[in-house]
Amino acid sequence: MxxxxxxxxxxxxxxxxxxxxxxxxxxxxxxxxxxxxxxxxxxxxxxxxxxxxxxxxxxxxxxxxxxxDMKSLFQPIRKSDHLVRKTFFTLFHLTFSLAAVSYLFYLFSFIVPDYLLNLLEDNDSTNAFVNSTKVSSFFLIVLVAPVVEELLFRATLLQKLRVKYGNVAGILISSALFSLIHMNSGMIGHFTIGIFLSIFYLKTKNIWVPIICHALNNLVAFLTLTTSPSGSESTNITETITELQMVGPYIGIYALVCLIFMGWIAVKMIKDINQTTKLDEEQSMNQSF
Structure with a gap:
């Protein structure tokens, strides 16, 4: 640290x-x-x-x-970084994130249907906005946001918090704050991906790894927004809600299974990080004597 x-x-x-x-x-x-x-x-x-x-x-x-030294954060990608494995995990996480949001929408359709209608209408507005500003939105979502946000949340905030409170608190707090600034696009998915981007950074000590995974996540989201049909007709929204109510329970089961699996991976990887941090601190103490 x-x-x-x-x-x-x-x-x-x-x-x-x-x-x-x-x-x-x-x-x-x-x-x-x-x-x-x-x-x-x-x-x-x-x-x-x-x-x-x-x-x-x-x-x-x-x-x-x-x-x-900010430049020291950007190391060459090494074979030991297992970048390909991490990108596949990012794609898997996207399926969980979509399932989690869909299941919440399923619950909202029974509990607060009017609120769900507003959410779906806002989603149509977002689609229309991104489609009308494709070039600038691409640069912003896929290129600019991953670099700045990873430097801010992983390279800086996470490091500051873990120096003061430890690895676990640093990962959880920085991921929670990361999710808060993405309230309009799914806080659950951003919280969980924030945890894993933090883990990726601490494991590799290379900011390129979370930046690339973050950019991949945003690229898929951008392509989804620009290729999905837009339109806020009430009939379309009604059909969407009806279909959601039919498959909602199955989506919820998938999201729960994914969450348990990712929780197991996160706990295992954080234990490894804690052990590595402890060894590094012991080596630093030995060198100081």
């Missing part, structure tokens, strides 16, 4: 983000007023790129201030 991460102050990132949001909101209102309420999509895309840009600039400043 690198104690230098203790000096990284995330409150400054929050401040930078809030100021950026305020500036973007002010500029966006002026732009919309000047264009009579039209052309909102460029504002949304620009705002997303701007927020990621601010996060990256903050990371560069935080690393320089605490004398942490």
């Amino acid at each position: 690198n104690p230098a991460y203790k000096g990284v102050k995330f409150r400054y990132l929050i401040l930078w983000t809030l100021l950026t949001i305020a500036a973007l909101a002010f500029g966006g209102l002026i732009y919309i007023f000047q264009n009579n309420g039209e052309g909102i999509m460029p504002i949304v895309i620009f705002s997303q790129f701007a927020l990621y840009g601010v996060a990256f600039l903050w990371l560069k400043r935080a690393y320089r201030k605490n004398q942490i």
